Amino acid sequence: xxxxxxxxxxxxxxxxxxxxxxxxxxxxxxxxxxxxxxxxxxxxxxxxxxxxxxxxxxxxxxxxxxxxxxxxxxxxxxxxxxxxxxxxxxxxxxxxxxxxxxxxxxxxxxxxxxxxxxxxxxxxxxxxxxxxxxxxxxxxxxxxxxxxxxxxxxxxxxxxxxxxxxxxxxxxxxxxxxxxxxxxxxxxxxxxxxxxxxxxxxxxxxxxxxxxxxxxxxxxxxxxxxxxxxxxxxxxxxxxxxxxxxxxxxxxxxxxxxxxxxx
Amino acid sequence: xxxxxxxxxxxxxxxxxxxxxxxxxxxxxxxxxxxxxxxxxxxxxxxxxxxxxxxxxxxxxxxxxxxxxxxxxxxxxxxxxxxxxxxxxxxxxxxxxxxxxxxxxxxxxxxxxxxxxxxxxxxxxxxxxxxxxxxxxxxxxxxxxxxxxxxxxxxxxxxxxxxxxxxxxxxxxxxxxxxxxxxxxxxxxxxxxxxxxxxxxxxxxxxxxxxxxxxxxxxxxxxxxxxxxxxxxxxxxxxxxxxxxxxxxxxxxxxxxxxxxxxxxxxxxxxxxxxxxxxxxxxxxxxxxxxxxxxxxxxxxx
Ligand SMILES: Cc1cc2nc3c(=O)[nH]c(=O)nc-3n(C[C@H](O)[C@H](O)[C@H](O)COP(=O)(O)OP(=O)(O)OC[C@H]3O[C@@H](n4cnc5c(N)ncnc54)[C@H](O)[C@@H]3O)c2cc1C
Ligand SMILES: Cc1cc2nc3c(=O)[nH]c(=O)nc-3n(C[C@H](O)[C@H](O)[C@H](O)COP(=O)(O)O)c2cc1C
Ligand code: FES
Numbered sequence: 120x121x122x123x124x125x126x127x128x129x130x131x132x133x134x135x136x137x138x139x140x141x142x143x144x145x146x147x148x149x150x151x152x153x154x155x156x157x158x159x160x161x162x163x164x165x166x167x168x169x170x171x172x173x174x175x176x177x178x179x180x181x182x183x184x185x186x187x188x189x190x191x192x193x194x195x196x197x198x199x200x201x202x203x204x205x206x207x208x209x210x211x212x213x214x215x216x217x218x219x220x221x222x223x224x225x226x227x228x229x230x231x232x233x234x235x236x237x238x239x240x241x242x243x244x245x246x247x248x249x250x251x252x253x254x255x256x257x258x259x260x261x262x263x264x265x266x267x268x269x270x271x272x273x274x275x276x277x278x279x280x281x282x283x284x285x286x287x288x289x290x291x292x293x294x295x296x297x298x299x300x301x302x303x304x305x306x307x308x309x310x311x312x313x314x315x316x317x318x319x320x321x322x323x324x325x326x327x328x329x330x331x332x333x334x335x336x337x338x339x340x341x342x343x344x345x346x347x348x349x350x351x352x353x354x355x356x357x358x359x360x361x362x363x364x365x366x367x368x369x370x371x372x373x374x375x376x377x378x379x380x381x382x
Numbered sequence: 383x384x385x386x387x388x389x390x391x392x393x394x395x396x397x398x399x400x401x402x403x404x405x406x407x408x409x410x411x412x413x414x415x416x417x418x419x420x421x422x423x424x425x426x427x428x429x430x431x432x433x434x435x436x437x438x439x440x441x442x443x444x445x446x447x448x449x450x451x452x453x454x455x456x457x458x459x460x461x462x463x464x465x466x467x468x469x470x471x472x473x474x475x476x477x478x479x480x481x482x483x484x485x486x487x488x489x490x491x492x493x494x495x496x497x498x499x500x501x502x503x504x505x506x507x508x509x510x511x512x513x514x515x516x517x518x519x520x521x522x523x524x525x526x527x528x529x530x531x532x533x534x535x536x537x538x539x540x541x542x543x544x545x546x547x548x549x550x551x552x553x554x555x556x557x558x559x560x561x562x563x564x565x566x567x568x569x570x571x572x573x574x575x576x577x578x579x580x581x582x583x584x585x586x587x588x589x590x591x592x593x594x595x596x597x598x599x600x601x602x603x604x605x606x607x608x609x610x611x612x613x614x615x616x617x618x619x620x621x622x623x624x625x626x627x628x629x630x631x632x633x634x635x636x637x638x639x640x641x642x643x644x645x646x647x648x649x650x651x652x653x654x655x656x657x658x659x660x661x662x663x664x665x666x667x668x669x670x671x672x673x674x675x676x677x678x679x680x681x682x683x684x
Contacts, residue, residue, distance in 0.1 A: 121414055121653055160651065165446040165599045165627070168651060211414075211653060340439050342448065343650045345414075347406035349426070349455045350441040365434060365455065370410075 120146050124207040128184060130200070134268055137190050137234065138200050139176070145183030147213055151175050153242035154217025154336055154374040157187065158344035160209035161195035171195045172341050172369070174238035174314075175213060188237040188270075214344050215373050218242050218312055218334050223249055225309045226256040230323065232296050232315025233263050236270045238336055239314055243277055254278055258304065262296025262315070265289055297322045307331070313377075321382045333377040339368040346370035354381035383667055384674040387421070387642050389619045390567030391542035392476050392504045394421035394642055397675055398632065398660045401623045401646030402427055402480035402506060402546075403452065407466040414653035417473040419660070421642060424478040425462070425470075427508050430488055430495075432458035436513060437590035442579045447600030448647050449577055451513045451591035454482055459495050467501045476503030478544065481535075484517040490534035497539040504541050506621075507532060507566075510548030510573035512595045519573075522548040525560035536565035544621060546570035547608075549601075554608045555615035562616045570621040570644070571612060572605045598647040599625045606638050613639025613680055627655060629662010636663075636675070637682040 122144065129141040147157070158170040176188040191200045202208065217238075221227050227246070231239045246257060259281040263269045266289040274281045283291030284299040292299040297319055311333035313323055320335050327333055342348035352365035353372070356379055363381045366372065385396040399422035405411055407425050417423060435455025442449045456462070462479070470477045479502055481492040489507060496502050509531050511518035521527045532545050545561040547554055549572040558569055574595025579588040587593075605624025612620060622640025626632050627648035635643050648655040663675070672678060 165651075167443060168446055168448060168598055168647075169443050170651065340441055342441050342450070342647075343404075343406075343410070343653075345406075345410045345653070347410035348404060348441070348450070348650060349406075349435060349452050350439075350450060352435070352438050352440060352455075 120150065120213070121211050123209045125210045127202055127204055127206045127208055129204055130202050132200070133188070137188060137268070140187040140189065140199070142185045142187070142208065142210065143183060144185050144210070147185045147210070148178040148180050148183050151178045151185065151213040152217045153220070153245050154238050155213035155215050156373060157185070157210050157212035158214055158341070159199065161198040167195050169342060170211065170344060171199070172344060174336070175241055176237045177241045177244055188234070188240070190234045211344060215369055216371065218374050220245055220249060221310055223251070224253070224256060228258045228260065228300065228304060228308045228311045230260040230296060230300055230311060230313040230315070231262070231270070232319040233268065235315035235319070235336070236261055239312060240270065240273060242312055243274065243279060247277055252278065258282070258308065260284070260296050260300045260303070262299065262319070295319065295322065297326055301326050310334070320377070320380070324377050324380065324382055327377065334374050335377050335380070336373045337368050337375055337380070338373065341369055344369045355379045356381050383664070384676070385664070387675060389621055389642050390504070390544060392422065392478065394476060396421040396660055397636065397642035397663065398656050399478070399621065399642060399644040400424050400649065400656060401644040402508065404646040404649050407462065408470045408477070409466070411649065411653055415656055417470070417475050420475050420656055422476045422478055422503065423470060424480055424506055424644060425466070426456055427454045427480045427482045427511060428456050428459050428462050428492070429454060429482055430459055430492055432456065432461065439588060439590055442588040442594070444579060444596065445600060447596050447598040449579055449589060449594040449596055450574065451589045451594035453513045453591060454511060459492055463495070463499060467499070471501040477501055478504045478506050480506040480508050480546070482508040482511055482514070482518060486531055486534045488517070489531050490538045493535040493538035493541070497541060502541060504544060505535065505539065506544045506546050506570055507535055508546050508573070510546050512548070512550065512574055512576045512593065513591060519548050519550060522557065523551050525557050528557050529560040529564035532561045532564040532566050542567045544568040544570050546573055548573050549604055549608055550576050555611045558612040558616050562618050566618060568619045568621060569612060569616070570623065572601070572608050572624045575601055575604060597624070599627055601625045602631060606634055609635055609638040609640050610682070613683065626659060627651070629659050629666055632659050632663055633666055633678065636678050637680070639680040639683065641679050
């Protein structure tokens, strides 16, 4: 889908340096699934030129609203942070292949690092619906640099009680969210869902036994967002050894099975 | 109003095509653009054998421009023919296959393989890719080696042959004359300009391949100049490209001498860019009472 004039309902700084954008788009809200992204034009001029990929934070199908939680990381996202309710945004999406949703009751762990937790919020709200609110089998792990950047209250509002880790130790476990996960998770889960910076995904892949399925979301620089320019490559395994091929994050991902990724 | 053009034997219903490498193998944008409305679809550079392409990062943004070092990733000519061309055959649009090789023989064998292939309207011979170690731009930077490639292709196919030229040369007109003499039916210009970017935090080049090709609005004046010079030097038709994002941009290329245009990087910014460019051309013709697009070709020289 492509709409040059998607109305902005809200765009507020909800944590230091992080904005929550709400768009009026019943079409996207209906079509979206967790892990997919929107390809957003942050400027009406030719500089910055390219669109920016941003994950869908959640979709309110009844009211036709789509949310994005983003960090003002550079020029494009800073321009986006300057937009006001009533402004129009040029949006393509939903794009890409998202997470495979679990069947009711399966035990799952959901692990998010920093702003990487954004797409997991959408996933958690879908899991809540699928599980009819019975969430004993869902363990949520959130990590961030500092306590104020944890998405803990948002997650708690959905009815989950997340385990938390911060780099500075101000809230929860002091250290990485993966170390926290290893410390906490004695019992086996059927599936892990994760999203976060590359070092986090790498240490998760090391920590995992071979028989646990884990789906993780990957980031790479994008041009087209639809598989046409071949710029957004990541290495995936081809056979058992050091062989690899390139997958395209915008189309084959952004969600991949961690066993397929080549770190 | 007539929008039909003929580029070296390829009949196009209007003068707007897609630029190779920016429109995949046709299917990727088909949800955003009705392919039947395009003048032609030029697909991604195709080689004899599959190619992995270069390591990431493959792109970097520059002011109003884009550096890319994809490195001709493609599934190889057999897969293109078997798996991708059938999809494009459903549409009423000429398909032009962009071909690239490491050696003169590679180009000739590709031309032979695609000769008489159902659903191929013509070949665009990429002697101008800046992102591969062998072949590519090395052929296009010298009039004699460029001619040698085109002669090999010409002898191997009855399809229309379009030579795609590099701007990274001292005299693009000299290369154009040379490939025209070697039997090219038309010319595509320009391919990307060799460039690079450096990240001051890591003190390293941004692109995995170090250097890449610059495209997008930033290169338009260079491309327009190239079309202008080549139009004066040769008689064969020109498919003009480089930074085209609007009808106005396209009309500038046509007035400089392009018989048709291709839209590249602009597709990434606006997935319907090709259609918007076409509408812009139509609006201009209507407003200015121009009955045939061909009357505008080279208008700025008169
Ligand atoms: C599938 C996907 C989903 C994403 N979801 C979110 C999200 O929900 N929230 C969020 O805050 N961020 C998300 N990101 C990262 C976000 O796209 C970048 O932070 C953003 O593009 C930076 O743009 P900028 O102009 O502000 O920064 P600049 O540094 O000016 O960007 C320069 C160039 O680098 C690219 N770039 C910079 N950082 C990244 C990155 N981490 N990944 C890919 N390209 C990058 C930009 O797209 C641009 O082309 C996601 C990235 C991907 C690939
Ligand atoms: C991502 C990307 C991939 C490209 N791949 C090819 C290719 O495979 N073969 C080729 O001849 N040109 C290739 N090009 C060059 C374009 O076809 C075009 O000549 C150039 O980008 C200038 O046009 P533009 O500014 O409208 O993009 C590529 C350009 C880009 C941006
Ligand atoms: S961004 Fe173009 S192929 Fe993925």
